[in-house]
Amino acid sequence: GEDVEQSLFLSVREGDSSVINCTYTDSSSTYLYWYKQEPGAGLQLLTYIFSNMDMKQDQRLTVLLNKKDKHLSLRIADTQTGDSAIYFCARLIGNYGQNFVFGPGTRLSVLP
Amino acid sequence: DTGVSQNPRHKITKRGQNVTFRCDPISEHNRLYWYRQTLGQGPEFLTYFQNEAQLEKSRLLSDRFSAERPKGSFSTLEIQRTEQGDSAMYLCASSLAGPEQYFGPGTRLTVT
Numbered sequence: 679g680e681d682v683e684q685s686l687f688l689s690v691r692e693g694d695s696s697v698i699n700c701t702y703t704d705s706s707s708t709y710l711y712w713y714k715q716e717p718g719a720g721l722q723l724l725t726y727i728f729s730n731m732d733m734k735q736d737q738r739l740t741v742l743l744n745k746k747d748k749h750l751s752l753r754i755a756d757t758q759t760g761d762s763a764i765y766f767c768a769r770l771i772g773n774y775g776q777n778f779v780f781g782p783g784t785r786l787s788v789l790p
Numbered sequence: 791d792t793g794v795s796q797n798p799r800h801k802i803t804k805r806g807q808n809v810t811f812r813c814d815p816i817s818e819h820n821r822l823y824w825y826r827q828t829l830g831q832g833p834e835f836l837t838y839f840q841n842e843a844q845l846e847k848s849r850l851l852s853d854r855f856s857a858e859r860p861k862g863s864f865s866t867l868e869i870q871r872t873e874q875g876d877s878a879m880y881l882c883a884s885s886l887a888g889p890e891q892y893f894g895p896g897t898r899l900t901v902t
Binding site: 682708709713719720721722723726728766768770776777778779780781782783 | 794821823825830831832833834835838846881883885889890891892893894895896
């Protein structure tokens with residue numbers, strides 16, 4: 679996962695917006711993803727974006743993709759304590775375009 | 791449908807023993823993936839099946855590791871002669887032909 683980078687920690691206050699950032703080095707991916715992982719659990723698919731799009735919105739989640747800068751972000755509006763988790767950025771690669779390279783994850787802490 | 795299931799959820803074994811994990815994908819998902827996640831890291835791809843065919847293997851999958859999907863439904867991952875470095879969470883995911891991959895809760899392996 680060394681070609682997908684994320685900051686490791688983010689703290690926000692409940693009700694504020696959170697912005698989690700991700701950069702990657704290889705622009706050949708077809709899709710880019712955000713997954714959420716709560717302690718001791720598997721990964722929950724939050725959203726994904728096709729590489730020819732620059733924005734996708736899904737309820738409280740907004741994904742922005744800047745292909746030129748190879749930068750992906752996830753904005754969570756009105757962040758709640760239940761949003762506290764680790765958020766992984768991932769890009770789809772592989773000979774069959776089917777496996778992920780994940781970033782190291784950003785641990786989001788939501789303070790009351 | 792209950793999602794991807796994995797058994798056991800936890801496994802503690804002594805170094806040198808063999809272990810086997812099972813993954814049951816979402817029904818009718820023809821694609822199945824194994825990933826390994828160590829503490830504080832993002833998941834790393836191990837192998838990919840389309841139906842019963844193992845189409846892709848990471849160089850992380852040493853010759854002590856073998857994965858099967860004999861009937862194109864459930865899959866097993868076996869680790870022979872376990873080492874302490876094999877301690878990790880082993881995650882399974884499944885998908886149809888589209889871009890959405892769904893992860894199971896994982897099997898946490900501890901090698902003592």
